[in-house]
Amino acid sequence: MSDLAEGMPAPAVSLPRDGGDIVTLSDISGPVVLYFYPRDDTPGCTKEAIGFTEQLDAYAASGATVLGVSKDTVAKHEKFITKHDLKIALLSDENGDVCERYGVWVEKNMYGKTYFGIERATFLINDGKIAKIWRKVKVPGHVDAVLEAVQAL
DSSP states (O other): OOOOOTTSBOOOOEEEBTTSOEEEGGGOOSOEEEEEOSOTTSHHHHHHHHHHHHTHHHHHHTTOEEEEEESSOHHHHHHHHHHHTOOSEEEEOTTOHHHHHTTOEEEEEETTEEEEEEOOEEEEEETTEEEEEEOSOOSTTHHHHHHHHHHTO
């Protein structure tokens, strides 16, 4: 678990995205919604990505950029985007460095088996600082809760 807290500087992010470009957090002006999710094309992750896509215009109207991050490859992200007509940028953190810095690479337990995976978490970043953190995110209602926080900035 990371020691990140609201008000702290956001850890640097520079990762490849779908389409092959590199996205660097410090190059983006305005608020950034950086959401971490376990895996492309799984039920919860698909619902979350579709939710952010459906609300993308409202986020853009507030000046916010939405970025999804998982350890999936850029090629997997591109398939996921095409299959579900997603409009958000998906970043590939294959080596897990950014997941580690944001404290979302955690020990999980399912059916008595322990393993490491990405904790579903969202960070609202504004002016290079963490404005709000959501950990152990439940997908229903999350996209709207994050949008409210963006609009309140």
